[in-house]
Amino acid sequence: IAGITQAPTSQILAAGRRMTLRCTQDMRHNAMYWYRQDLGLGLRLIHYSNTAGTTGKGEVPDGYSVSRANTDDFPLTLASAVPSQTSVYFCASSDGIGANVLTFGAGSRLTVL
């Protein structure tokens, strides 16, 4: 692993199903983030974690939950997927909230039907 690994790369999901997007980093970064990217819109922050054991809500948290049991992993769960959650999801990390560089994973493309 080098950087951030996201899984799955792509997924088609029926509405109402539960889905967890996985994110693992090997840089020992303290802060991790989940963004969604939709056509014509900027990246929007869903949830973040400043350090292991803490999480916070971003701009668009409804319908999503996260956990940060350790430094490396930051899974994003959709408890009951809806079509409006069709998007590309990016996990990112940084050395801290004041760090100047975010490192992004390759993204997970999710389609909810």
Add this chain to the structure above:
Amino acid sequence: GQNIDQPTEMTATEGAIVQINCTYQTSGFNGLFWYQQHAGEAPTFLSYNVLDGLEEKGRFSSFLSRSKGYSYLLLKELQMKDSASYLCAVRDSNYQLIWGAGTKLIIKP
């Protein structure tokens, strides 16, 4: 509300120079960032400005005017591989990043 504006799409010729503008209105300011995103890939960091002026890094330069809420990214000696989207983002007073929708840059031979 907080807002980042940048052109949706720009076209330029290989070997030429292009300037991508970004204007912002945010709650506080703790730096402005430019990221490059090739189609289907992750954004990658290009530049960071927190003080007024020009930051040069090879073929890419970024300029900031805090009083005008304005930045630009200047790309010189354009190459076909520079075809990508360029994302402008501002870190606000809560240290949250506010992102523009990105400018898709098309390079023609």
